[in-house]
Amino acid sequence: MLPWQSTEDPMAPILRVHRQIHPSADVAVIRRAYATAEQMHRGQMRKSGEPFITHPIEVTEILADLGMDTTTLVASLLHDTVEDTDYTLGALERDFGGEVALLVDGVTKFDKMFYGADAEAETIRKMIVAAGRDVRVLVIKLADRLHNMRTLDARSRSSQVRIATATKEVLIPLCERLGIQALKRELEDWVLRAISPSGYALIADYVNQRIGWDGYLDRVISSVTGDLRRFGLDATVSPRPRHLYSIWKDTVDGNYVEPHDLPRVVIIVEGPDTDCYAALGVVHGKWRPVPGRFKDFIATPKNNNYKSLHTTVLGPEGLSVEVLIRTVEMHQAAEFGIVANFRYPHTAARFGPATKAEQLDWLRRLLDWEASASDPSQFIASLRCDLAEDQILVLTAGGGRPVLLPADATPVDLAYILGADVGNRCIGARVNGRLSAVSSPLADGDTVEIITRAGGRGEFDFDPDAPARGPSPEWLEFVKTPHARLHISRWFEAHEAPAITVANKVRLGRLAIGLALRQQGRGLASDLPLVRLAPRLGYPDLETLLVAVADRTRTAEDVVTELIALVDHSPG
Numbered sequence: 001m002l003p004w005q006s007t008e009d010p011m012a013p014i015l016r017v018h019r020q021i022h023p024s025a026d027v028a029v030i031r032r033a034y035a036t037a038e039q040m041h042r043g044q045m046r047k048s049g050e051p052f053i054t055h056p057i058e059v060t061e062i063l064a065d066l067g068m069d070t071t072t073l074v075a076s077l078l079h080d081t082v083e084d085t086d087y088t089l090g091a092l093e094r095d096f097g098g099e100v101a102l103l104v105d106g107v108t109k110f111d112k113m114f115y116g117a118d119a120e121a122e123t124i125r126k127m128i129v130a131a132g133r134d135v136r137v138l139v140i141k142l143a144d145r146l147h148n149m150r151t152l153d154a155r156s157r158s159s160q161v162r163i164a165t166a167t168k169e170v171l172i173p174l175c176e177r178l179g180i181q182a183l184k185r186e187l188e189d190w191v192l193r194a195i196s197p198s199g200y201a202l203i204a205d206y207v208n209q210r211i212g213w214d215g216y217l218d219r220v221i222s223s224v225t226g227d228l229r230r231f232g233l234d235a236t237v238s239p240r241p242r243h244l245y246s247i248w249k250d251t252v253d254g255n256y257v258e259p260h261d262l263p264r265v266v267i268i269v270e271g272p273d274t275d276c277y278a279a280l281g282v283v284h285g286k287w288r289p290v291p292g293r294f295k296d297f298i299a300t301p302k303n304n305n306y307k308s309l310h311t312t313v314l315g316p317e318g319l320s321v322e323v324l325i326r327t328v329e330m331h332q333a334a335e336f337g338i339v340a341n342f343r344y345p346h347t348a349a350r351f352g353p354a355t356k357a358e359q360l361d362w363l364r365r366l367l368d369w370e371a372s373a374s375d376p377s378q379f380i381a382s383l384r385c386d387l388a389e390d391q392i393l394v395l396t397a398g399g400g401r402p403v404l405l406p407a408d409a410t411p412v413d414l415a416y417i418l419g420a421d422v423g424n425r426c427i428g429a430r431v432n433g434r435l436s437a438v439s440s441p442l443a444d445g446d447t448v449e450i451i452t453r454a455g456g457r458g459e460f461d462f463d464p465d466a467p468a469r470g471p472s473p474e475w476l477e478f479v480k481t482p483h484a485r486l487h488i489s490r491w492f493e494a495h496e497a498p499a500i501t502v503a504n505k506v507r508l509g510r511l512a513i514g515l516a517l518r519q520q521g522r523g524l525a526s527d528l529p530l531v532r533l534a535p536r537l538g539y540p541d542l543e544t545l546l547v548a549v550a551d552r553t554r555t556a557e558d559v560v561t562e563l564i565a566l567v568d569h570s571p572g
Contacts, residue, residue, distance in 0.1 A: 010053075010057050011030065011031060014057070014061050014064045014073070015030065017065060018070070021067045021343060022069065022070065025070045026070055029070065029074055029096070030070060030074055032096075033074040033077040033096065034057075034077050036081070036095065037056050037077045037078050037080075037081055038053050040081045040085040040087045041053045041056070041080070041081070041084070041085060044084065044085075046151070047154040047155060048151050048153075048154035049154075050151075052080075052084070055148075056076060056079060058150075059076050059140070059143045059144050059146075059147050060076040062183075063076050063140065063143050066139070066143070066183070066339050066342075067336065067339060067342055067343025068342050068343075069342050071103070072103070072136050075100045075103035075104050075136070076144075078096065079103075079107050079108075079140055079144065082104055082105070082108050083108045083109060088535050089101055089105055089531055089535065090531075090536075093528060098526070098528050099134075101528065102130070102137075102526075103130075103137055105130065105531055105541075106127055106130025106134070107130075107140050108541065109123045110122050110126065110541065110544075120166075121379060121380050124380060124383070125379055126543065128363075131363060132363060135178070135338060139178070139180070139339060142174065142178075142183050145167055145187070146187055146190075149164070149167060149186075149187060149190035149191070152194055160194045161194060164190070164191045164194035167187060168188075168191045168195070169384055170380070170383065170387070172184060172187050172188060172191065173384070173387030175187060176304060176387070177304050177387055178339075179304040179305060179333065179334070179336070179338060180337040180338070181334060182335050182339075185245075185246075186243075188246070189243055189244045189245050192245045196248075199252075200244060200248070202248075203247050203248045203259055206247070207244065207247070214239075216263060216317075217263055217265065219316055220263065220315055220316060220321055221237045224237055224265070224267070224282070224286065224323075225237050227282050227285075227286055228279060228282055231278065231282050233271070233278055233279055234270040234271060235268060235269040235270065235275075235279060236267070236268045236270075237265055237267050238268070239264070239265055240264045240265055241264065242264065247259055247260065263320075263321045264321070264324070265321065265322075265323055266331070267283075267323065267324065267326075268327070268328055268331050269326070269328075270327075270328060271327065272327070273327060275327070276298060276309050276330075279309075279325050280311065280325055283311065283313060283323055283325070284311070286313075287314055287321070288314045289311055289312070290311075290320060293310075293312035294309075294310065295309070295310040296309055298326075298330075303391065303404065306334055307326060307330045307334070308325065309325040309326070310324055311323050311325075379503075383482070390406065391405065391406055391407060392404075392405055392409065392442060392443060392444040393405075393445065394446045394447070395447045396414075396418070396447075396448060396449070396450075397448060397449030398449070400447075403417055403418075405442065405480070406480045406481060407441075407480075408442075409442055409479075409480045409481060410438060410439055410440060410441060410442060411426065411431070411436065411440065411450060412439070412475050412478070412479050412484055413442075413479050413481045414448055414450065415429075415452075416479075416481070416483050416484040416488075417481070418450060420487045420490075422450060422452060423471065423484065424470055424491055425453055426438060426450055426451070426471075427452065430448070430451065431446050431447070432446055432447050438475075439474075439478045470495070471488045471491055471492075476488055476489075502543075505551065506543050506547060506550070508546075508549075508550040509545070509546030509549035509556075510546055512550070512556035513546070513549060513560060515556065516556040516557050516559070516560040517560055520560060520564065522564060527542060529566060530545070530563065532566065533545070533559070536562070536566070537554065537559070537562060
């Protein structure tokens with residue numbers, strides 16, 4: 001009997017896990033969502049030969065294991081229905097509510113017949129905008145991609161590489177920025193398997209054949225646990241093995257002949273942040289620390305709010321051992337990132353000030369850039385840069401203001417962080433007291449002075465009434481931050497005719513409909529009525545309708561007439 005032919009209730013494992021994490025959850029609506037999805041996908045098959053319904057079930061199981069809320073599980077079960085079946089977004093909203101409908105719409109891809117080569121880039125843009133309203137859109141997309149990666153063998157070799165590359169360049173960095181290491185580790189391993197089968201096999205064989213690690217780690221754990229107790233620290237010490245991609249990356253980056261992997265443990269303290277430093281003192285007092293291998297991510301968290309102490313010591317038998325030290329709350333956030341807000345809603349574990357995506361600084365930057373990025377490929381390139389894991393910290397001259405920038409950022413990037421006018425007036429820079437080209441990559445720890453015009457003494461020393469010198473077109477070839485690209489593009493848009501792109505048309509269409517609504521004395525609180533209207537007028541999604549309005553193949557007045565009729569005659 002094949003796995004999907006089992007007589008066991010396919011929803012039983014999902015509901016069991018969901019009840020364990022959320023005891024008061026309404027599982028009836030999850031069962032109803034499954035029944036709808038199963039009916040709509042009935043007869044559809046995946047490339048692997050499995051019934052299509054196995055995909056939303058597996059995606060929902062991933063999300064249930066993460067601890068996501070009931071609404072997310074319902075949206076996950078239904079996430080492909082609007083795209084791949086006759087089930088409309090309007091019907092979905094009627095049956096399961098507007099919140100679920102917005103989540104499903106956020107992960108629904110654009111129709112390639114309407115958008116052509118730009119469809120994939122515009123889909124990512126749409127997803128980012130939807131995540132600005134509800135970050136759960138991104139979490140569903142990541143779980144969806146993880147299951148697709150697990151079943152990638154059913155696709156051609158070229159498709160495997162294409163999908164894995166896109167996952168590596170966009171979705172894994174998004175996963176990292178959300179802090180969901182539980183997903184990121186597996187995604188990276190599947191990407192390695194698809195892009196470098198030989199590298200994957202090498203590391204997998206190494207992990208399977210290494211001898212003596214378990215016994216060695218047991219000795220390390222037993223020894224340090226005793227010392228922690230003697231110093232009155234309540235802590236748990238556990239092995240923390242690296243995943244395959246992490247070992248492979250360290251091996252390649254270090255140019256090692258053999259797989260490079262150090263024994264690693266994590267110390268989780270039951271107490272305040274200060275107990276982490278006390279535990280560090282115990283570890284360093286017991287074993288000699290390796291110089292240059294200590295990092296304090298508690299005092300200076302990573303850009304995804306990851307907090308932990310990292311050190312490497314010469315442990316028993318003179319072997320190097322990596323040690324991670326963190327509190328329980330830090331460990332929860334390190335594993336689940338923003339999902340910790342859903343998995344542990346009544347604890348102190350918090351990824352940020354709240355779960356809403358607009359309160360995440362990095363997503364605000366993406367949304368700001370999205371509003372002005374006219375070219376889809378330019379938007380994707382800037383997105384990849386903004387999500388880059390490698391970062392540097394530079395200081396401004398004089399005030400010593402610390403600024404976090406992506407690796408290889410330039411003085412121009414820093415200038416625009418300091419202010420749009422500073423960037424537009426930038427003519428040079430002094431790095432560590434020496435004149436430097438504005439295109440020169442900065443290094444971690446550099447002190448940078450932005451020269452804004454001839455004779456200027458500092459980055460804020462200029463005549464506010466004098467016209468800005470303006471950026472050079474060449475700057476777009478070397479700047480690294482979307483922030484700089486945003487302001488450079490805005491400057492040229494103010495001085496040149498704007499390009500007519502899909503993104504511009506979407507904005508023009510939205511403005512035209514808004515104006516037509518105001519002329520009727522009406523307005524919209526959300527996009528849902530327009531989302532429902534689009535398929536009624538023969539368009540696959542809202543954005544395609546807005547493009548049609550911008551192209552004048554459908555007038556804004558006609559759309560508003562249909563919209564008012566739809567809203568005024570809808571139940572409730």
